[in-house]
Amino acid sequence: MITLLEARNIGKRFGGLHALTEVSLTIHKGEVYGLIGPNGAGKTTFFNVLTGSYTPDGGEFVFNGSELPSGKPHKIVGRGIARTFQNIRLFRDLTALENVMAGHHIRTKAGVWGVLTQNRFTREEERLTTQRANELLDYVGIGHFAEVVSKNLSYGDQRRLEIARALATEPQLLALDEPAAGMNATETGQLKLLIEQIRRDGITVMLIEHDVKLVMGLCDRVAVLDFGKKIAEDIPTVVQKDEAVIAAYLGGGKHAD
Numbered sequence: 391m392i393t394l395l396e397a398r399n400i401g402k403r404f405g406g407l408h409a410l411t412e413v414s415l416t417i418h419k420g421e422v423y424g425l426i427g428p429n430g431a432g433k434t435t436f437f438n439v440l441t442g443s444y445t446p447d448g449g450e451f452v453f454n455g456s457e458l459p460s461g462k463p464h465k466i467v468g469r470g471i472a473r474t475f476q477n478i479r480l481f482r483d484l485t486a487l488e489n490v491m492a493g494h495h496i497r498t499k500a501g502v503w504g505v506l507t508q509n510r511f512t513r514e515e516e517r518l519t520t521q522r523a524n525e526l527l528d529y530v531g532i533g534h535f536a537e538v539v540s541k542n543l544s545y546g547d548q549r550r551l552e553i554a555r556a557l558a559t560e561p562q563l564l565a566l567d568e569p570a571a572g573m574n575a576t577e578t579g580q581l582k583l584l585i586e587q588i589r590r591d592g593i594t595v596m597l598i599e600h601d602v603k604l605v606m607g608l609c610d611r612v613a614v615l616d617f618g619k620k621i622a623e624d625i626p627t628v629v630q631k632d633e634a635v636i637a638a639y640l641g642g643g644k645h646a647d
């Protein structure tokens with residue numbers, strides 16, 4: 391197994407609140423890795439420090455063998471980590487196609503000068519960016535909505551669009567924050583197929599998700615956070631039976647039935 395991401399003793403405080411305490415985990419190339427836990431456990435905070443939205447108070451991330459810069463989202467995308475957000479963050483007034491093209495621009499070479507002058511090189515690059523964006527919209531299943539303004543898409547399709555935009559940055563690790571939130575059973579089933587396809591295409595996936603069935607059916611391994619600490623990490627069937635996890639995540643014996 392090849393290690394893609396290693397989180398070493400990650401800590402994050404907000405004032406007196408310890409949102410993450412010495413969280414360490416290792417993600418292997420090609421796996422789907424779930425991050426679960428009760429509300430407020432620190433899952434999104436973990437994504438935020440990994441992807442540079444927040445600077446951790448302690449610890450480090452090693453990606454593909456070298457340390458990631460902290461607090462530099464753009465550089466981290468450039469290193470090959472893309473994410474989606476729990477609260478969808480699209481350019482609401484741009485079309486689906488334009489949203490995906492915006493994601494791809496991090497990989498294009500034409501600088502501001504090229505865009506301003508629209509030289510031949512830039513025009514060719516734009517053509518390829520458009521082509522790639524259309525391919526990605528097809529890939530996530532919303533190719534027919536390329537020209538639709540993103541705020542007019544259904545919730546499920548907006549989530550797919552966010553995935554297409556993240557894929558446009560050509561990531562090696564795709565971090566999905568509650569991708570099934572607000573989806574009905576059919577959409578969730580389609581999402582599962584899409585994530586499986588993404589993995590088959592060689593992209594490692596890290597997933598925060600509350601839909602237990604989806605997590606159990608999709609993830610190779612799962613880590614559980616509770617009050618900012620990792621309390622378990624294993625294959626789904628083992629995690630499901632872990633007493634500390636049952637107590638924390640399912641509300642403990644008092645509520646379990």
Ligand SMILES: Nc1ncnc2c1ncn2[C@@H]1O[C@H](COP(=O)(O)OP(=O)(O)OP(=O)(O)O)[C@@H](O)[C@H]1O
Nearest residue numbers: 404407409427428429430431432433434435436476
């Ligand atoms: N920017 C912030 N400022 C202050 N406190 C924060 C901030 N972000 C998160 N927190 C707190 O840190 C803790 C962890 O929050 P986080 O959003 O990471 O949890 P989560 O596991 O993703 O929860 P959920 O499943 O509800 O999304 C919570 O107590 C939250 O209130």
